[in-house]
Amino acid sequence: MSESYPRPPNHSMAEVVETNNKAVFKPKITVFHCFNAISSTAGADSNEYDISAVRMPCSSMTREVFLLRAFEAGADAVVVMVCPEGDCRYMEGNIRAGKRVARVKKILDEIGLDGKRLNIYPVPEKDLNTIDRIIKQTVSDLAGLGPNPAS
Amino acid sequence: MIVGQQKPLAEIKAEVVPFSKLLILGCGTCVKTCFAGGEDEVATLASSLRLAFKKDGRQIKIEELTVERQCEDEFIKEAAAAIARNDAVLSLACGAGVQMVANRYAKSPVLPGVNTTFIGILEKQGLFTEKCLGCGDCVLDVFAGICPVSRCSKKLMNGPCGGSHGGKCEVNPDTDCAWQLIIDRSKDFGQLDRLSTYVPPKDWRTSNAGGPRKLVREDHII
Amino acid sequence: MSAGKLQEILSQGKFAVTAECGPPRGANAEVVWKKGALLKGYVDAVNVTDNQTAIVRMSSIAACAHLIQMGIEPVMQMVTRDRNRLALQSDIMGAYSLGIRNILCLSGDHQIFGSQPEAMNVWDIDCMHLIHTVKDMRETGKDMSGFALDEPPKMFIGAAENPFADPFEFRVLRLAKKAAAGANFIQTQCIYDIARFKEWIHVAYEQGLTEQVHILGGVTPLKSAGMANYMATKVAGITIPEAIIKRLEATPKEKAAAEGMKICLETIQELREIKGVHGVHIMAIEAEDKVPEIVKLAGLYPRP
Ligand code: SF4
Ligand code: SF4
Numbered sequence: 001m002s003e004s005y006p007r008p009p010n011h012s013m014a015e016v017v018e019t020n021n022k023a024v025f026k027p028k029i030t031v032f033h034c035f036n037a038i039s040s041t042a043g044a045d046s047n048e049y050d051i052s053a054v055r056m057p058c059s060s061m062t063r064e065v066f067l068l069r070a071f072e073a074g075a076d077a078v079v080v081m082v083c084p085e086g087d088c089r090y091m092e093g094n095i096r097a098g099k100r101v102a103r104v105k106k107i108l109d110e111i112g113l114d115g116k117r118l119n120i121y122p123v124p125e126k127d128l129n130t131i132d133r134i135i136k137q138t139v140s141d142l143a144g145l146g147p148n149p150a151s
Numbered sequence: 152m153i154v155g156q157q158k159p160l161a162e163i164k165a166e167v168v169p170f171s172k173l174l175i176l177g178c179g180t181c182v183k184t185c186f187a188g189g190e191d192e193v194a195t196l197a198s199s200l201r202l203a204f205k206k207d208g209r210q211i212k213i214e215e216l217t218v219e220r221q222c223e224d225e226f227i228k229e230a231a232a233a234i235a236r237n238d239a240v241l242s243l244a245c246g247a248g249v250q251m252v253a254n255r256y257a258k259s260p261v262l263p264g265v266n267t268t269f270i271g272i273l274e275k276q277g278l279f280t281e282k283c284l285g286c287g288d289c290v291l292d293v294f295a296g297i298c299p300v301s302r303c304s305k306k307l308m309n310g311p312c313g314g315s316h317g318g319k320c321e322v323n324p325d326t327d328c329a330w331q332l333i334i335d336r337s338k339d340f341g342q343l344d345r346l347s348t349y350v351p352p353k354d355w356r357t358s359n360a361g362g363p364r365k366l367v368r369e370d371h372i373i
Numbered sequence: 374m375s376a377g378k379l380q381e382i383l384s385q386g387k388f389a390v391t392a393e394c395g396p397p398r399g400a401n402a403e404v405v406w407k408k409g410a411l412l413k414g415y416v417d418a419v420n421v422t423d424n425q426t427a428i429v430r431m432s433s434i435a436a437c438a439h440l441i442q443m444g445i446e447p448v449m450q451m452v453t454r455d456r457n458r459l460a461l462q463s464d465i466m467g468a469y470s471l472g473i474r475n476i477l478c479l480s481g482d483h484q485i486f487g488s489q490p491e492a493m494n495v496w497d498i499d500c501m502h503l504i505h506t507v508k509d510m511r512e513t514g515k516d517m518s519g520f521a522l523d524e525p526p527k528m529f530i531g532a533a534e535n536p537f538a539d540p541f542e543f544r545v546l547r548l549a550k551k552a553a554a555g556a557n558f559i560q561t562q563c564i565y566d567i568a569r570f571k572e573w574i575h576v577a578y579e580q581g582l583t584e585q586v587h588i589l590g591g592v593t594p595l596k597s598a599g600m601a602n603y604m605a606t607k608v609a610g611i612t613i614p615e616a617i618i619k620r621l622e623a624t625p626k627e628k629a630a631a632e633g634m635k636i637c638l639e640t641i642q643e644l645r646e647i648k649g650v651h652g653v654h655i656m657a658i659e660a661e662d663k664v665p666e667i668v669k670l671a672g673l674y675p676r677p
Contacts, residue, residue: 063191064191064195065191065194065195065198068195068198068199068202069198071202072201072202072205107160107195107199110160110161110199110203111160111199111203111206112203112206113202113206149206150202150203150205150206151205304483305454305480305481305483305494305496305499306496306499307480307499308499308501308502309499309500309501309502309547309550310501310543310546310547310550311538311539311540311543311547312480312538313533313535313538313562313609313610314482314538314609314610315538315539315610316538316539316609316610317539318539318540321482321483321609321610322483322485328539330540330543331539331540334540334542334543335540343542343546346543346546347549347550349501349505349550349553349554350501351502351505352458352497352498352502352517353498355497
């Protein structure tokens with residue numbers, strides 16, 4: 001599954017932020033995760049970005065409005081981490097979450113916030129490497145997208 | 152149930168632009184079932200609108216409320232205080248609900264947030280289909296329980312047109328030809344020959360063609 | 374007033390020939406005159422389409438009136454898509470007053486594929502009701518309300534049938550309904566699948582329907598393999614067997630039209646031999662100049 005994620009560029013995140021975005025900003029990322037997928041995102045914080053994590057008993061509880069409210073609360077990007085397909089303890093939670101994310105991406109596009117600020121990734125159980133890579137990818141994407149224009 | 156679909160965000164935004172305090176009023180009956188105007192949709196829309204206005208550098212205060220049914224006075228009474236507090240109401244009910252609210256609260260602008268589309272069913276998860284046009288003179292008995300008025304694109308009463316193909320309607324290959332269904336079902340009952348009887352033109356007076364309709368139940372008027 | 378030529382020919386048991394003329398998208402009567410001039414003398418009557426495929430054109434009644442002035446007998450097509458029963462009846466009276474003697478009653482193509490898909494359709498009544506209405510006018514002298522008309526229109530009534538549409542088992546039943554409602558003649562959808570057509574008319578013949586109603590088989594000469602493919606896949610209600618498409622594909626491009634013509638003539642020949650077929654309806658849309666050639670080569674010229 002490592003192939004499915006584009007690798008972040010090889011230079012430091014601070015550099016990226018500086019070059020692509022002129023004014024330096026410290027991205028705020030909200031991570032929704034199913035506690036079956038990962039037990040904690042602790043340790044993922046850094047000087048370059050802020051992370052707030054929202055734990056859910058199952059990814060099927062990802063409701064549209066929660067994702068939107070995260071943006072209202074100032075998130076520059078929202079990441080939903082779910083169990084890989086077929087691994088959901090509650091059968092289809094991750095599929096449902098995928099559909100809802102797709103719908104909210106559309107709403108974000110309509111608002112003009114850019115649906116690319118919201119992404120969903122499958123994460124094999126407690127795979128910290130993958131989590132780390134996803135966060136780095138998000139930070140690098142944000143360098144291009146800039147801060148949330150509605151915050 | 153009445154099936155409807157939320158209007159595009161841009162259209163709703165344009166409707167509410169003159170107001171700074173807005174009540175989004177949901178309805179917990181039909182439009183909730185078809186995911187157009189229940190609590191969840193009210194919350195999602197409120198959040199989307201707040202974000203959209205904030206992005207444009209504008210503030211809008213949005214209050215959310217969902218009542219059981221907007222087409223009954225009994226239930227919309229509950230919204231009185233919330234309506235009084237706001238500049239306008241964006242109703243996510245069907246067209247009937249919107250008008251009921253507008254009728255009771257004559258001083259508040261009441262705007263539609265949903266396009267009311269048809270009387271239909273939940274055919275399967277995520278799929279709603281039209282089944283009735285409310286013609287006021289039901290003829291389902293003649294047509295093996297399948298309504299040619301709402302489900303045949305040409306409202307044909309005497310058999311399929313020449314465009315019926317492979318069970319699908321000429322108008323849309325994703326739509327079943329109502330007449331194929333009528334014939335199949337009649338065959339299942341062993342009543343295909345019934346369809347050889349000439350069905351006279353429909354009397355449309357009972358439909359909307361006869362003007363807005365009213366139903367009076369004397370036994371319920373006290 | 375006297376009956377029309379088409380009615381006369383069919384009731385005398387002669388093999389009838391009709392063709393089609395689409396009115397212009399505009400008020401230019403010359404277009405109708407030109408098409409009329411091409412067809413005059415080669416066919417017994419000319420169908421004039423009514424906003425065919427839901428594309429807005431000069432009205433069928435007006436174009437019919439132009440043909441009458443040229444001494445050509447028209448078959449006025451009338452669809453129930455665009456007019457309610459009030460308008461349909463008044464137009465039938467008006468048409469009759471202008472000398473129109475034949476009507477082809479249709480439900481019409483859906484407007485969604487036409488030039489103005491945003492239009493509201495009518496379909497107050499269907500083609501079966503229209504047939505019934507015109508028959509009642511003729512036989513009882515009354516309109517749909519039962520009002521006795523001052524000089525009721527006495528039209529020779531036609532209807533369309535598509536032996537190739539689904540569900541097949543209902544197609545003969547529908548023909549029977551049209552005959553019972555009052556249709557005097559039927560013009561069919563273009564025939565390419567002659568086997569299926571034979572199957573359909575055989576059942577009709579067995580049921581005695583071909584005695585009650587004159588059936589005119591529809592033909593349209595194919596111009597190319599491309600046209601055949603397009604009609605087979607894109608036009609609702611048309612079936613073209615693989616063999617015919619292959620035959621055109623195997624023909625060099627410049628000879629394809631001639632091959633299409635040959636196929637058309639073969640079909641007419643077969644139709645003439647089928648019991649219960651009383652005529653041919655040549656739908657050479659925007660190729661009216663081909664009609665005289667077809668009629669002559671098919672040995673149907675001169676006309677009675
Ligand atoms: S016949 Fe009329 S009342 Fe009955 S289902 Fe159809 S539209 Fe509705
Ligand atoms: S294809 Fe069937 S449903 Fe569609 S218009 Fe024709 S008869 Fe009606």
